[in-house]
Amino acid sequence: MLKIWTDGSCLGNPGPGGWAFLATDGTNIAERCGGEKDTTNNRMELMAVLRALTAARRHSAVEIHTDSQYVKNGMTSWVKNWKRNNWRTADKKPVKNQDLWMALDAAAASTEIHWVWVRGHAGEEFNERVDELARTAATALK
Numbered sequence: 001m002l003k004i005w006t007d008g009s010c011l012g013n014p015g016p017g018g019w020a021f022l023a024t025d026g027t028n029i030a031e032r033c034g035g036e037k038d039t040t041n042n043r044m045e046l047m048a049v050l051r052a053l054t055a056a057r058r059h060s061a062v063e064i065h066t067d068s069q070y071v072k073n074g075m076t077s078w079v080k081n082w083k084r085n086n087w088r089t090a091d092k093k094p095v096k097n098q099d100l101w102m103a104l105d106a107a108a109a110s111t112e113i114h115w116v117w118v119r120g121h122a123g124e125e126f127n128e129r130v131d132e133l134a135r136t137a138a139t140a141l142k
Contacts, residue, residue, distance in 0.1 A: 001114075004052045005065045005126040008044025009134035011142060017044040018137025020130040021052035030055075031129070035137040044134065045071050046100040053107040061112040067120030067127055076115055079105050 003024050010017035017040065020033035032051060035044070045068040056062050066072055079101060082088065087095045087102070095101060118127050 001061050001063055002056055002059045003063045003065065004056065005118075005130045006045070006048035006052050006071075007067065007120075007127065007130040007134045008041055008046070008048050009131065009138045010039060010041040010044055011138050014038055014040050016138045016141035017041065018134040018139075018141070019044045019048035019051060020133035020137060021048050021055070022126050022130050022133075023052060023056060024126075031133060033130075033133040033137040035134075035141050037141050042068075042070055043097055043100060044138075046097055046104060048130070048134065049075075050100060050104045050107055053104070053111060053113075056111070057107075059111065061114070063114045063116060065116045065118050065124075065127065067118050067131075069117065072115050072117050074101065075104065075108065075113070 004021055006021045008019045016035065016037055018033060018035035023030045049064060049071055082095050087098050089095055118124050
């Protein structure tokens with residue numbers, strides 16, 4: 001199974017932001033990162049997973065490691081209710097970052113995803129690496 005680590009970063013919130021992912025099949029490692037000049041941390045967390053799933057589209061199953069409870073909880077429980085409620089929250093407000101949630105939901109539809117939450121900044125090698133890549137991408141946009 002392809003294992004993927006993702007992270008997003010933002011210098012200020014909003015501000016310049018970066019996203020990154022690292023994917024490994026156990027033998028090979030691929031890293032990708034990018035950013036946006038004016039964004040938020042949550043948008044970059046979502047973008048990291050979206051870009052990773054797009055890159056891994058030929059894999060039918062992936063394991064995504066993220067330190068973002070926002071992304072993990074959104075994809076494993078909240079999105080079902082948002083779709084049923086026409087992309088509104090429980091208190092009838094529009095879902096923030098709806099464009100990325102919709103794109104991520106569509107990208108995830110054809111892939112079996114096993115979600116793994118990891119504690120950020122706790123020394124986990126690949127999580128630290130994607131954090132570094134995301135921060136570097138954000139810093140390059142300052």
